[in-house]
Amino acid sequence: MSTTTGQVIRCKAAVAWEAGKPLVIEEVEVAPPQKMEVRIKILFTSLCHTDVYFWEAKGQNPVFPRILGHEAGGVVESVGEGVTDLQPGDHVLPVFTGECKECAHCKSEESNMCDLLRINTDRGVMLHDQKSRFSINGKPIFHFVGTSTFSEYTVVHVGCLAKINPLAPLDKVCVLSCGISTGLGATLNVAKPKKGSSVAVFGLGAVGLAAAEGARISGASRIIGVDLNANRFELAKKFGVTEFVNPKDYKKPVQEVIAEMTNGGVDRSVECTGHIDAMISAFECVHDGWGVAVLVGVPHKDAVFKTNPMNLLNERTLKGTFFGNYKPRSDIPSVVEKYMNKELEVEKFITHEVPFSEINKAFDLMLKGEGLQGAATVRILCVCFSSLLFAVLNLDCYPLKILSLRCIIRMDA
Ligand SMILES: [Zn+2]
Numbered sequence: 135m136s137t138t139t140g141q142v143i144r145c146k147a148a149v150a151w152e153a154g155k156p157l158v159i160e161e162v163e164v165a166p167p168q169k170m171e172v173r174i175k176i177l178f179t180s181l182c183h184t185d186v187y188f189w190e191a192k193g194q195n196p197v198f199p200r201i202l203g204h205e206a207g208g209v210v211e212s213v214g215e216g217v218t219d220l221q222p223g224d225h226v227l228p229v230f231t232g233e234c235k236e237c238a239h240c241k242s243e244e245s246n247m248c249d250l251l252r253i254n255t256d257r258g259v260m261l262h263d264q265k266s267r268f269s270i271n272g273k274p275i276f277h278f279v280g281t282s283t284f285s286e287y288t289v290v291h292v293g294c295l296a297k298i299n300p301l302a303p304l305d306k307v308c309v310l311s312c313g314i315s316t317g318l319g320a321t322l323n324v325a326k327p328k329k330g331s332s333v334a335v336f337g338l339g340a341v342g343l344a345a346a347e348g349a350r351i352s353g354a355s356r357i358i359g360v361d362l363n364a365n366r367f368e369l370a371k372k373f374g375v376t377e378f379v380n381p382k383d384y385k386k387p388v389q390e391v392i393a394e395m396t397n398g399g400v401d402r403s404v405e406c407t408g409h410i411d412a413m414i415s416a417f418e419c420v421h422d423g424w425g426v427a428v429l430v431g432v433p434h435k436d437a438v439f440k441t442n443p444m445n446l447l448n449e450r451t452l453k454g455t456f457f458g459n460y461k462p463r464s465d466i467p468s469v470v471e472k473y474m475n476k477e478l479e480v481e482k483f484i485t486h487e488v489p490f491s492e493i494n495k496a497f498d499l500m501l502k503g504e505g506l507q508g509a510a511t512v513r514i515l516c517v518c519f520s521s522l523l524f525a526v527l528n529l530d531c532y533p534l535k536i537l538s539l540r541c542i543i544r545m546d547a
């Protein structure tokens with residue numbers, strides 16, 4: 135038992151005090167884990183677009199002050215009452231959605247949408263007592279999606295922690311707790327392309343590239359990347375993409391372009407942009423008789439999917455997925471094993487390093503990148519030697535032209 139068990143831990147955390155204002159590295163108090171909770175020491179974390187979205191708080195409930203962060207890797211420091219399958223020292227990946235193992239969804243082999251622990255972006259407290267485990271001089275600081283990984287220590291429900299191989303390097307596999315698994319699982323678990331088949335991937339950001347990686351692992355012989363930004367194509371080759379289609383280069387709908395390229399349509403398609411027109415194209419570009427389209431990207435709340443029902447009657451299948459259909463506790467450890475046995479390549483998603491102390495720089499870069507056309511996704515690995523807190527920051531939409539994927543931003547603490 136560590137000396138901190140049952141005690142309040144004081145540590146550093148990046149606190150979002152207000153919407154859109156730079157995070158402030160503060161000393162916070164982290165209460166001990168309560169019933170079915172686990173306190174973990176975060177070693178690596180990442181910034182995903184979802185963090186920025188809720189930090190900007192445009193169009194949703196602002197919940198502040200808050201500790202953001204949901205893609206991470208860490209080590210169990212102590213466990214609360216009732217936790218039997220984790221113990222101090224275990225290596226874990228926190229996940230923004232959970233698996234209670236008791237509800238109808240968890241008991242179904244087909245679902246990962248746990249009734250108890252499904253993602254809830256409005257809740258800023260723990261389920262057990264509706265209180266926060268974080269505070270500064272007694273003032274509560276709210277949680278984010280049950281993970282709040284921009285802190286040296288955090289408290290997470292046991293159902294949102296995947297126990298992984300302790301030999302797996304956390305600075306690499308931490309990226310498997312969100313976007314990469316989402317794209318990978320969409321292909322491996324839902325689209326399920328056969329060896330030698332053709333797969334179209336719409337949107338070549340981190341999730342789309344992970345979907346392409348899934349197609350590569352499945353042995354697809356043709357992987358067609360569809361993106362409005364040609365700058366992404368060179369990068370996408372690393373992820374197994376063999377051909378590229380830029381819809382802007384054609385006068386006709388991209389589904390027709392793909393049908394012509396593939397003698398009637400692709401065997402599988404995976405849509406990762408959330409743009410409604412891309413969703414329809416992704417469905418209509420699959421081959422009749424056997425084609426399967428999988429929707430991953432989250433659309434605008436008012437979007438309506440329109441297609442002629444004949445497209446379905448002609449034996450095309452349309453599916454959707456959440457977190458790649460992975461059950462966090464049951465399945466994510468096996469995704470880590472795919473990396474360990476060299477089936478899945480994770481390093482190519484990680485291109486940069488910055489320290490935790492400069493976390494705002496990552497936000498700035500992401501925001502600057504957003505306004506520019508021709509954006510790509512890169513991932514920043516943050517390293518803070520003094521605090522032993524490592525963070526991986528994902529910069530969506532940063533322009534490839536400016537940012538080399540091999541450029542390392544390394545700050546000595
Ligand atoms: Zn994410």
Ligand SMILES: [Zn+2]
Pocket residue numbers: 232233234235236237238239240247248249250251
């Ligand atoms: Zn459940």
